[in-house]
Amino acid sequence: MLGNKYGTHRVIEPKGVLPQPAWKINNDVNTLYDNEILIDVLTLNIDAASFTQIKEEVGENEEKVAEKILEIVNERGKMHNPVTGSGGMLIGRIEKIGSALKGHLHVKEGDKIATLVSLSLTPLNIKKIKKVHLDTDQVEVEAKAIIFESGIYAKLPEDMDERLALAVLDVAGAPAQTARLVDPGDTVVIIGAAGKSGMLCSYVAKKYAGPTGKVIGVVRSEEEAKRLRKIGITDIVVADATNAIEVEEAISEMTDGEMAEITINVVNVPNTEMASILSTCDYGTVYFFSMATSFTKAALGAEGVGKDVNMIIGNGYMTGHSEIALEVMRESKELRELFESLYVN
Numbered sequence: 001m002l003g004n005k006y007g008t009h010r011v012i013e014p015k016g017v018l019p020q021p022a023w024k025i026n027n028d029v030n031t032l033y034d035n036e037i038l039i040d041v042l043t044l045n046i047d048a049a050s051f052t053q054i055k056e057e058v059g060e061n062e063e064k065v066a067e068k069i070l071e072i073v074n075e076r077g078k079m080h081n082p083v084t085g086s087g088g089m090l091i092g093r094i095e096k097i098g099s100a101l102k103g104h105l106h107v108k109e110g111d112k113i114a115t116l117v118s119l120s121l122t123p124l125n126i127k128k129i130k131k132v133h134l135d136t137d138q139v140e141v142e143a144k145a146i147i148f149e150s151g152i153y154a155k156l157p158e159d160m161d162e163r164l165a166l167a168v169l170d171v172a173g174a175p176a177q178t179a180r181l182v183d184p185g186d187t188v189v190i191i192g193a194a195g196k197s198g199m200l201c202s203y204v205a206k207k208y209a210g211p212t213g214k215v216i217g218v219v220r221s222e223e224e225a226k227r228l229r230k231i232g233i234t235d236i237v238v239a240d241a242t243n244a245i246e247v248e249e250a251i252s253e254m255t256d257g258e259m260a261e262i263t264i265n266v267v268n269v270p271n272t273e274m275a276s277i278l279s280t281c282d283y284g285t286v287y288f289f290s291m292a293t294s295f296t297k298a299a300l301g302a303e304g305v306g307k308d309v310n311m312i313i314g315n316g317y318m319t320g321h322s323e324i325a326l327e328v329m330r331e332s333k334e335l336r337e338l339f340e341s342l343y344v345n
Contacts, residue, residue: 003033007148020121027077027123029144034100041092041143045170048268049292050081051137066129079119086291087119091166114169116152154322167343168325171197174289175204176321182208189260189279191241192267193217194224202233231335244274251279265290273298282308289314
């Protein structure tokens, strides 16, 4: 029995849409279509914007966060936060490969993988939440999930801890897209520079901008600024990214009014669109990787202040993005040690 390669056969409500925008999907893991893959899930990595919203709603309480995650999954058949619209990704072992896919994949049953598609479209059935890690957005579970024929995933590397790999692969699209966008000599502003994706983007931006370029990290606190200095980012603004004028003035001062050719927004809170736009020079590019972004606010906001900038929606997928992100972790001893201290130790 073949299902639709994009998973529309699993959509319950509303009919006729793809699994990601669907309100509810079928998470019956006892029925496996011939072109699906069944995963024995070990860990969920909840999207940062989603995890932050949940903690704000229920408090910094492991049990309440677990209850909220179960409520969402039981209602929707997937981990698709109804407030932020975002999901996350997972790691697990391949339990069964549908008969139509066997022999045609680069993985086999028993392999440990990380999914590179959002939990907001992945059928998920949680039996038990064993542990919620409030500081890393990771959730240990007993669960099963389904990958559709069109789904993408990566075998976990053997040369790094799986929690480290999970943290990196969760945001692999951001550093890969940064490498594509940044040219030698560019001034690059990273808003949310001390977060998981922010540190990866900061490192990659510095590498590609080169000695004639400048990378400016915008962070919330001096503690976060210390992280950036460890990976060689010395131009740092400590500011509230929801205060667009405060950020604009700081960036203007650091660039002699020239502003940035590239601004990358990787924050996990709303209302930072205008800080990104005002930090960018005319004809420059703003890359919104954050799932907390309101694209209505961004579009109408840029129009309202007369800013002629290119705005890019952060696509979590790019050809070769997982390999690029993992290679960054291998390349930088300082970045790897920092990630290990935050997400492993």
